[in-house]
Amino acid sequence: MGTILDRILDQKRKEVELLKSQPVIKSGSTKNITPLYDTLRQSNQLSVIAEIKRASPSKGDINVGMEPPEQAKLYEQSGAKAISVLTDQPFFKGTIEDLKQVRETVQLPVLCKDFIIDQVQIDRAKQAGANVILLIAAALPEEQLKALNDYAISSGLEVLFEVHNEVELKAAESLGAKIIGINNRDLKTFKTDLAVTERLASQIQNPDVMVISESGIKTNEDAKRVFQAGANGILVGETLMKSNNVPDALQQLIV
Numbered sequence: 001m002g003t004i005l006d007r008i009l010d011q012k013r014k015e016v017e018l019l020k021s022q023p024v025i026k027s028g029s030t031k032n033i034t035p036l037y038d039t040l041r042q043s044n045q046l047s048v049i050a051e052i053k054r055a056s057p058s059k060g061d062i063n064v065g066m067e068p069p070e071q072a073k074l075y076e077q078s079g080a081k082a083i084s085v086l087t088d089q090p091f092f093k094g095t096i097e098d099l100k101q102v103r104e105t106v107q108l109p110v111l112c113k114d115f116i117i118d119q120v121q122i123d124r125a126k127q128a129g130a131n132v133i134l135l136i137a138a139a140l141p142e143e144q145l146k147a148l149n150d151y152a153i154s155s156g157l158e159v160l161f162e163v164h165n166e167v168e169l170k171a172a173e174s175l176g177a178k179i180i181g182i183n184n185r186d187l188k189t190f191k192t193d194l195a196v197t198e199r200l201a202s203q204i205q206n207p208d209v210m211v212i213s214e215s216g217i218k219t220n221e222d223a224k225r226v227f228q229a230g231a232n233g234i235l236v237g238e239t240l241m242k243s244n245n246v247p248d249a250l251q252q253l254i255v
């Protein structure tokens with residue numbers, strides 16, 4: 001059987017084979033975008049990375065009716081500092097086309113949110129206009145993570161390196177991750193607990209590392225809690241996708 005993460009990664013291996021059979025033109029966005037790292041570093045408030053998320057394996061359909069560019073514009077106008085776009089199709093109902101459309105619509109950094117296991121996905125993300133890619137520590141052995149991290153950086157992309165426990169945090173630190181995402185959700189069990197941010201953020205000593213608390217953040221109290229734990233930013237999907245008052249919901253999270 002295996003966990004949901006195992007199933008997603010099996011699917012990704014097939015997707016990668018397909019991508020490799022199609023040529024990816026190595027170009028990217030020509031827009032001049034302020035790096036996410038700089039934005040995080042310069043702000044003394046919690047920076048919100050707002051996510052375009054139609055559906056997820058844990059929640060099913062979240063909001064399948066929205067148009068990604070419109071939603072992204074609303075996020076930008078409401079004070080988000082970056083936009084995350086889920087591009088996985090089988091499990092999250094996203095597409096790389098969503099990312100392209102979002103890139104054309106906003107001036108903010110755009111994060112390609114996918115399960116990256118191969119360089120070809122990084123080329124594709126860049127070509128679609130992504131500024132940041134996600135690397136998930138739980139998905140791959142350390143050497144492969146390091147190779148993909150180095151490849152992304154040398155391609156001019158930023159990396160959000162996602163961890164969920166102490167071992168993964170050590171891996172992030174030893175490969176020199178500058179932006180570490182602490183996922184409050186366990187990708188193997190879906191259990192979400194903000195205490196994960198409290199526990200791991202307190203172990204990050206390097207002041208140059210920017211910390212993003214990811215998943216399960218819904219209220220002003222949640223935002224305050226992870227900010228106090230040391231997060232510089234938060235990654236929020238479901239709450240914003242379900243809100244019928246995005247500006248208000250987003251303002252509640254900027255603490």
Ligand SMILES: O=P(O)(O)OC[C@@H](O)[C@@H](O)c1c[nH]c2ccccc12
Pocket residue numbers: 051053113114136162183214215216217235236237238239
């Ligand atoms: O919808 P939420 O609970 O606000 O979570 C957003 C984001 O953290 C979540 O989508 C996420 C974090 N890491 C991931 C890795 C893969 C897919 C999805 C994710």
